[in-house]
Amino acid sequence: MANCKFCGTEVTWVKEGRKNVPVENDGGKHECDKFKNSRDSIRKLKPTDIDPEILKQYQENMNRELAKKNAKAKKE
Numbered sequence: 001m002a003n004c005k006f007c008g009t010e011v012t013w014v015k016e017g018r019k020n021v022p023v024e025n026d027g028g029k030h031e032c033d034k035f036k037n038s039r040d041s042i043r044k045l046k047p048t049d050i051d052p053e054i055l056k057q058y059q060e061n062m063n064r065e066l067a068k069k070n071a072k073a074k075k076e
Contacts, residue, residue, distance in 0.1 A: 006034035 001010045004022065011022040011030045022030040047055065 004032060007032040
């Protein structure tokens with residue numbers, strides 16, 4: 001059995017479609033307030049909020065890694 005990392009309740013994970021859903025011992029879906037509160041505190045960023053130089057560097061690194069991966073795949 002697993003425990004909820006927010007409230008410590010024992011839960012079992014069940015697959016519903018493509019999602020894993022926590023289920024309590026009584027068979028009901030586990031939804032705790034601590035989890036909901038933590039999800040609400042997530043900070044959302046827009047690309048315009050990030051410094052353009054940092055964003056440019058990030059994109060260049062991503063493109064460089066992709067080029068390496070493609071070059072390696074062509075060699076094989």
